[in-house]
Amino acid sequence: MDYKQVVADALAPALTGTLSAEDIYAKIERPKDVNKGDYAFPAFTLAKTFKKAPQQIATDLVKQIDTSQFDKVEVVGPYLNFFLDKAAFSAQILGQVLTEGADYGQNQSGKNGNVPIDMSSPNIAKPISMGHLRSTVIGNSIAEILKKNGYHPIKDNHLGDWGTQFGKLITAYLKWGNEDDVKKDPITNLVKYYVKFHKEDVAHPELDDEAREWFKKLEDGDKQAQQLWSWFREESLKAFKAIYDKLGVQFDTYNGEAFYNDKMQAVVDELKAKGLLQESQGAQVVNLEKYDLNPALILKSDGASLYITRDIATAMYREKTYHPAMNLYVVGSEQIYYFKQLKAVLTEMGLPSAKNLHHIPFGLITVNGKKLSTRSGRIILLDAVLDDAIEMAQKQIAEKNPDLPNKAEVAQQVGVGAIIFGDLKNERMNSIDFNLAEQLKFEGETGPYVQYAHARAESILRKASGVDVPTSGAKISDPEAWETLKALADFPDVVVEALKEFEPSDVAKYAIRLAKSFNKYYAHSKILAEDAEKTARLALVKSVSTVLKEALRLLGVQAPDEM
């Protein structure tokens, strides 16, 4: 139920002819201070039309409205403060959460439309770093949020599995590599070969020619080249999947760059057919002047294709395969300009999904203020960070809950949860200077804090087993529960808002707010006390547990029942 609307409806009769229903609704706000009620209407805007002081207007207004449906309506200066009927509110919201369960907050606005999401996208034969974490967890969370809004997301890992570096890799492997090492630890060893190649080719430039030849062979379908390439790819993918498993992220497709190799010519043909290609300094470009953008370079002067050619092919493929409702790209903010160009080219081509293409950028992860880079050695391995976090969680469990039965499982859930939550709780666009100690904090506004609130709720429910939790009519009068009840009621709006902004952090902040209000309630009220409201309180606890778990799920974070 929309309680803001209830307030607006109450005000409407007194303001007919002055403000439209929509205007009234838009003016209503939530006081920051809890003591000033649940909703407030400021009378400033009416001062001109009524030619009276706002304070006076507020005083007059309150006399004209039906206040019976509220606990009270107060005039404080120029504000009308509305206090909702707590008993009715609690019965309504708890009934709804308990009836709907995990479906609470679900809406169908997406009409099951397909939404491919370009995300994670590590490069074959290179390690997954903290930089990939952001794309992976943001994309994964947006996928869950999409589902909650009735869309059908398709998580696509657009692997970097093609390019001249494979010529170098093959050359290096044949010279210095061996099969067992690659099988044992593919990423480390493949990177080693790659780095060695770059060291050696300074003194032996003929290596570059060899590499070029190998890449040419690969493109021409040479058997040995193909075999090595697909082997490197498989071994890398195995290593990647181990990390994705740890993170709890699955993909629907792994349509990497190689997948589009045979779809590139069609792009060039179509651009030509539509008269969009122009020659410029020997290269083929699409002029984007009318979008106030630099020309997009489609073919190099040597005729080779580029990243954007591949992305156009990808967009065309997705259009044909999915008829997407939206087309999302979770890629770093350094590519904002590039995606403007891509969208402009696709718009020029008349691709229907171009207008629903959204680049979802995020801030850079840096170390000591500097950009990560494999070559310079400034790299933070995601796997190592996850392991550190899991180990830290193990220590915490040993200290705080040594009798916990499934320690290893919970340590993983808590450790990984801390890392994911830590990444998602801040606005996407904030850049992050990596700090391991900061990532491993389990106190305050963190993933474990939310998980802990959930585990406490579950603990109470276990202790109360045998008591029937009512799914309707649960009224709570305890004022300590009020913030928690209101937070529960906000969840459906958060689901909508988070999608609108593509902001998982909205959900993370919400989870903290709900957990915090519940922890406070928990500290001040004895839930299992034997009195008339006990079952109502249990209804609240059950509702909190349900919604916390669901909010964490939308972030890709697990919620253990005990920790």
Next chain:
RNA sequence: GCGGCAAUAGCUCAGCUGGAUAGAGCAACGGUCUUCUAAACCGUAGGUCGAGAGUUCGAAUCUCUCUUGCCGCACCA
């Protein structure tokens, strides 16, 4: 040089479509476990919201200028 993003407490960040004394977490200091998990709760202290101008009854929030930092600016992805 042009464009984008950012600047709020010692540190990390919230602050919704402009609204009532600018809020959290961490760190500091003090308090709360014989009672539902203290990974928690309560309190104290801490800010000329980068600077300046403008719009407005009202600006951390909108506009402009400036400063600082990061990112990008066709043959990488």
